[in-house]
Amino acid sequence: MLAPSGATVPAPLRRLTREQYHRSVLALFPSHGWSDTPALRFPADETAGPFLTNVRQPVAPLQVDLYATAAQDLAARATATPTDVNRLVEGCNRFRGDEFCGTTALHQLARRAWRRALDDGERTALTALYRQGASGGGGLAGGLALGLEAILSSPSFLYLVEPGEPVGNGRLRLTGFGLATRLSFFLWNQGPDDVLLDAAERGELDTPDGVAAQAWRMLKDERATAQLGRFHLEWLGLGGLDTLEKDSRRYPFFTQATREALKAETLAFVDTVIRRSDGRLETLLSASFTLAQEPSLRVYGIDPPTRFTPGLPVGLDPTQRAGLLTQPAWLAAQANPSTTSPVHRGLFVVTNLLCLPLGSPPPGVDITPIGVDPTGQKTRRQLVEQHTSDPACAGCHRLIDPIGLVFERYDAVGAWRTTDLDDGQLIDTRVTVTTGSDLDGPVDDPVTLVKKIAKSPRVHDCATRQWYRFAFGRQETAEDEVELEKLSARFQASGGNVPDLLVALVTSDAFRTRLP
Amino acid sequence: MNTLSRRALLSRLARLSAASAFAPLLDAVAAPADRSFTPPRNLLVLYHPNGFEPGWKPTVMNGELSLGPTLSALEPFKSRLLVTYGLMAGIRNEVLAHSEGMTSMFTGSLIPKSDAYATHPSFDQLIAEKIAGASPLTSLELGVQSQVGFGAGGNSSVMIYSRAGKLQPEDDPNAAFRRLFGQAATPSELAQARARRQSVLDLVRSDLAKVRDLAGADAAAKLDAHATGLRKLETRLDELSMLQCDRAFTPHTLNGGQLGAHERFPQLADLQADLAVLALTCGVTRVASIQYANSVTDRRIPGVNPNVGLHATMHAGTRTEKATINRYFAGLGAAVLSKLEAVKRTDGTSLLDETLVVWGSEMAIGNHLKDPVPFIVAGGAKPGAGYFHQGRLLEVERQRTTRLLVSAMHAFGLSSTTVLGDLTDDSSRGPLPGASRVAP
Structure with a gap:
C-alpha cells in the first residue's frame, strides 16, 4: 500500500508526442511490418526543459483534423488486403464467423490502444461499429476498419490518461492501468504491452515490488534502448543533430552520413554503458572509448584500424577524450556552423548539467554572437572575456564563459585542435571555474573538467532532476522537491547507477500517485 | 427571464444571423453613415x-x-x-x-x-x-x-x-488540400462518408466524457479544445460539399523526407x-x-x-x-x-x-x-x-x-479595438497614425 509520507504531485494531461503516436501505432499492428505512420507529418511537439512532451497547450483544430485523417488512413491500411485482415484476426477460430472474430479483435485492439479494460458500453459500441462497417458488402475488412478508425480517434488513445483512486487526504493512487501507462511511456515511449496490461489487471502493480519487477523486465527489453537513447539525445541538446548545419566550405566532409554517424555513435555509447556495462553516470561522462563508425573516426583523426568493424569499441586518447561531452555529436551541436561557440557550450553545462537556471540577457546589451575580431587584434578568448569585464553581462557570463573556453580545444565539428583556425593563435584553455558549485576552481584542460563533472554530486543531482522531468513529461514544481531529494540521495549512494535510479523513480510515491 | 439568459439568447440570435447568407447585407445596413x-x-x-x-x-x-x-x-x-x-x-x-x-x-x-x-x-x-x-x-x-x-x-x-x-x-500542401476539400467526390460517397463519420464521432464523444472523468483537474480545458475541434470537423464535410468553385491544384509527389x-x-x-x-x-x-x-x-x-x-x-x-x-x-x-x-x-x-x-x-x-x-x-x-x-x-x-x-x-470594422495583448503603453495604443485614408 501507499506510504503516507511521500509527495503527491500534479499530473497535467499529456497528449501523445509524434514519436509516442508512431511507436504506439506500430505496436498495435506488429505483424503488418510498417515503418512509417502519419505521425511524422503532425506539427512538431512542445518541450518541457530539454524534453519533448505535449503538456502545455491544448490541441489545435488542425491537429484534431490530422488525427481524424490519420485514423481513417491507418484503418484502411491495416485492412487493405486479405493478408492484412488475417493478421488482425490471427488466432481466432474462423468457424465462429466473421463477426465474432472481428469484434473480438477490435476489443483486444481497443484494450491495447486505450491502455485499460473496456466497459460493457464500449464493447457494445465497438460491436455496433463493426456491424455498420461490415454491412453493405464491407465484410470483415470493412467492420474492422470502421472500428479501428474510432479506436485511433479516441482521446483514450491520443492522451496519456492516468486514472487514480482516492486514498484519503484528497490524493489519488494510480490504478494498475494508470501506472502501466505512466511506466510504459517512461521506459518505452509507447503504450504498455499485453504482459504489462495483464500484470496491471491482476493488481501486480499495486506494490512497489511489483512495479520494480516490471520495470526491470522492461529495461532489459530492446524497447528500452531507444528510450534511453532519446533521453540522452534530448538532455545533451542533440535533437536537431539530424539537420545540424556546418559551413560546407570549411567542413566539406560534414555530410548527412557524418551527422548520422555522430548520432549513432552517441546512441551506441549510451546503450553500451547503461545496459551492457556498469550503468554509471560517471562512466557516461568520462570513459575514454567509443563505438564509432568511419565518418566520426575522421573527426577523431583516427585512421580506421584494419578489419575495422563499425560499432565495436575503439579506445581513444585519454588526454583528449572522456565521455559524452568530448564526443563530436555534442561538441558539434553546441557550435556555430563555421566557428565554435564557447557561450553555447558553457551555457549548456550550466543549465543542463548543473541545473542552474539563468535568465535572458538584460535589456540594452548587445547579444550578437561572437565572431572574429575584424581588426585581427583580439583572440576569440579575449572577445569572450569582454563579457566578464562588462558588469551587465558578468553576472551570468562568469558562470558560463570559463567552462565554454575550456572546450575551445575542440573545433566546430568536435575535432581536437591546438590553434584557432580564424586567428591563428594557440588556444589557451586554462581557466578558473566560478559557478558556485562543486566544479569551481582552476582547470587547465577539457579532460580534467569533464572528469570533475563526471564525479560532481551537483551534476548527479541535476541528472536526477532531468530524469524526473523526462519521466513525468513536465517541469517539476515545489511539490516535487521532497521526492527529488530522496531520489538524488539514492542515486549518489548507488554510485550513480542509472538503471537503479530509474527503478527508484518508478517505485517512488510521486510516480505512483497524483493530485486529483 | 433574467438578464443573463436574455443576454445568452441575444448572443445566440446574433450568431444565427452572422451565420446566415444575408449577414454582409445586414452589416452594411447597420454601418454608421460616416463609414x-x-x-x-x-x-x-x-x-x-x-x-x-x-x-x-x-x-x-x-x-x-x-x-x-x-x-x-x-x-x-x-x-x-x-x-x-x-x-x-x-x-x-x-x-x-x-x-x-x-x-x-x-x-x-x-x-x-x-x-x-x-x-x-x-x-x-x-x-x-x-x-x-x-x-x-x-x-x-x-x-x-x-x-x-x-x-x-x-x-x-x-x-x-x-x-x-x-x-x-x-x-504539407497535400494534407492541407485534403483538409480544405476532403476526398469524397460523388453524392453517394459523401452520404456514406457522413454516416461513417457520425458513428465514429459518437464513440469518440463518449470516450471524451470518460476521459474527462478519469483524468486530472487540468484536463478539462484541454478536452474542451478537443471537443471544439471535433465539432468543426463534424460540420465541415457538409459545408465543403456545398462549395461551388474550381478546385484546380497540382498536388506534389514528395515523400516525407523530401518535404x-x-x-x-x-x-x-x-x-x-x-x-x-x-x-x-x-x-x-x-x-x-x-x-x-x-x-x-x-x-x-x-x-x-x-x-x-x-x-x-x-x-x-x-x-x-x-x-x-x-x-x-x-x-x-x-x-x-x-x-x-x-x-x-x-x-x-x-x-x-x-x-x-x-x-x-x-x-x-x-x-x-x-x-x-x-x-x-x-x-x-x-x-x-x-x-x-x-x-x-x-x-x-x-x-x-x-x-x-x-x-x-x-x-475590418473592429473599430472599438485600441490595443492588442499586453501592449498597452502610449506607443501601442490606438490605430497607427497616418496609416488610414479615412481616420486621423
Whole structure:
C-alpha cells in the first residue's frame, strides 16, 4: 500500500508526442511490418526543459483534423488486403464467423490502444461499429476498419490518461492501468504491452515490488534502448543533430552520413554503458572509448584500424577524450556552423548539467554572437572575456564563459585542435571555474573538467532532476522537491547507477500517485 | 427571464444571423453613415524571418515611391502597398530574442519566460471571430518548412494563436488540400462518408466524457479544445460539399523526407501560396496565413543561401548574402500578390481587391534588433477605396507594430479595438497614425 509520507504531485494531461503516436501505432499492428505512420507529418511537439512532451497547450483544430485523417488512413491500411485482415484476426477460430472474430479483435485492439479494460458500453459500441462497417458488402475488412478508425480517434488513445483512486487526504493512487501507462511511456515511449496490461489487471502493480519487477523486465527489453537513447539525445541538446548545419566550405566532409554517424555513435555509447556495462553516470561522462563508425573516426583523426568493424569499441586518447561531452555529436551541436561557440557550450553545462537556471540577457546589451575580431587584434578568448569585464553581462557570463573556453580545444565539428583556425593563435584553455558549485576552481584542460563533472554530486543531482522531468513529461514544481531529494540521495549512494535510479523513480510515491 | 439568459439568447440570435447568407447585407445596413471605406472580405497574413537588412527603406522622390533593390520585386504593386518604416517589435527588452519576437509579433503578448507561448490570441483570429461566419474553416494556417529543422515546435516556430492556444501551421500542401476539400467526390460517397463519420464521432464523444472523468483537474480545458475541434470537423464535410468553385491544384509527389529537404523550399512556397489563394477564392476560409520557415530557421535554399543555414547567414553572412535572402522573401511576397491579383470576378474585381495582406517579420534584422521591423499592408480594397492609405511610405518613430495590427482590425470594422495583448503603453495604443485614408 501507499506510504503516507511521500509527495503527491500534479499530473497535467499529456497528449501523445509524434514519436509516442508512431511507436504506439506500430505496436498495435506488429505483424503488418510498417515503418512509417502519419505521425511524422503532425506539427512538431512542445518541450518541457530539454524534453519533448505535449503538456502545455491544448490541441489545435488542425491537429484534431490530422488525427481524424490519420485514423481513417491507418484503418484502411491495416485492412487493405486479405493478408492484412488475417493478421488482425490471427488466432481466432474462423468457424465462429466473421463477426465474432472481428469484434473480438477490435476489443483486444481497443484494450491495447486505450491502455485499460473496456466497459460493457464500449464493447457494445465497438460491436455496433463493426456491424455498420461490415454491412453493405464491407465484410470483415470493412467492420474492422470502421472500428479501428474510432479506436485511433479516441482521446483514450491520443492522451496519456492516468486514472487514480482516492486514498484519503484528497490524493489519488494510480490504478494498475494508470501506472502501466505512466511506466510504459517512461521506459518505452509507447503504450504498455499485453504482459504489462495483464500484470496491471491482476493488481501486480499495486506494490512497489511489483512495479520494480516490471520495470526491470522492461529495461532489459530492446524497447528500452531507444528510450534511453532519446533521453540522452534530448538532455545533451542533440535533437536537431539530424539537420545540424556546418559551413560546407570549411567542413566539406560534414555530410548527412557524418551527422548520422555522430548520432549513432552517441546512441551506441549510451546503450553500451547503461545496459551492457556498469550503468554509471560517471562512466557516461568520462570513459575514454567509443563505438564509432568511419565518418566520426575522421573527426577523431583516427585512421580506421584494419578489419575495422563499425560499432565495436575503439579506445581513444585519454588526454583528449572522456565521455559524452568530448564526443563530436555534442561538441558539434553546441557550435556555430563555421566557428565554435564557447557561450553555447558553457551555457549548456550550466543549465543542463548543473541545473542552474539563468535568465535572458538584460535589456540594452548587445547579444550578437561572437565572431572574429575584424581588426585581427583580439583572440576569440579575449572577445569572450569582454563579457566578464562588462558588469551587465558578468553576472551570468562568469558562470558560463570559463567552462565554454575550456572546450575551445575542440573545433566546430568536435575535432581536437591546438590553434584557432580564424586567428591563428594557440588556444589557451586554462581557466578558473566560478559557478558556485562543486566544479569551481582552476582547470587547465577539457579532460580534467569533464572528469570533475563526471564525479560532481551537483551534476548527479541535476541528472536526477532531468530524469524526473523526462519521466513525468513536465517541469517539476515545489511539490516535487521532497521526492527529488530522496531520489538524488539514492542515486549518489548507488554510485550513480542509472538503471537503479530509474527503478527508484518508478517505485517512488510521486510516480505512483497524483493530485486529483 | 433574467438578464443573463436574455443576454445568452441575444448572443445566440446574433450568431444565427452572422451565420446566415444575408449577414454582409445586414452589416452594411447597420454601418454608421460616416463609414467611407470598403472593409476587406478576407485577410491574408504573411511572415518572413529575420527582417530586412539596413538599406531596404524605400525612397520618395517628388511624391513618387521608389521601392529600391530589396523590395524591387514588389514594384508592380507599389500603388497597392502601404510600406511602414520605423515600427518597433512588441518586446520587453531592447534586444529582441527570437521567441519574444515570434510570440508578440501578431498577438502583442509579452512572455514571462523565453520558452513560453503567447497568452493572447493573434489579431487575425480576432478578425476571424468577426468575419468567419459559416466558412468551413475559421482560419487556415500554412507553413513552408516552418516545422522542420532547428526550432521546430518551440515558440520561435509559432505565430498564430487562437483563444485556446497555439495554431501551428500545416507544412504539407497535400494534407492541407485534403483538409480544405476532403476526398469524397460523388453524392453517394459523401452520404456514406457522413454516416461513417457520425458513428465514429459518437464513440469518440463518449470516450471524451470518460476521459474527462478519469483524468486530472487540468484536463478539462484541454478536452474542451478537443471537443471544439471535433465539432468543426463534424460540420465541415457538409459545408465543403456545398462549395461551388474550381478546385484546380497540382498536388506534389514528395515523400516525407523530401518535404523537409532544403532544396524543396521554393516549390513548397509556391504550392502553399496557391493553396491559400484557392482557399480564399472558394470561400473555404476568410482568414489565412503563410509562415515562411521560422525565426531560427536552418533552411539552405538553392540559389539563395546554399551553404549556410538562413538564420546563421542573417547573423554572420556578408551583406551580399543577406541581401540575396531579403530579395528572395520580397519576391515570395510579390508572388502571393500576383496570385491574388490574377483571380478575377466577372466584374473585374480581383481577389487582391478583396483581401487585405498584412506582411511582417519578428525582428528588424537577423541580429535581433527590434526596430525598424518591416511591416507592409497590401490590397484589401479597390485602389483608393479602402481603409489604408496606400501607394506610400509611412515613416514612424517609437511606435509598436501592434498599432498597425489595430489599424487592420479597424479596417475590418473592429473599430472599438485600441490595443492588442499586453501592449498597452502610449506607443501601442490606438490605430497607427497616418496609416488610414479615412481616420486621423
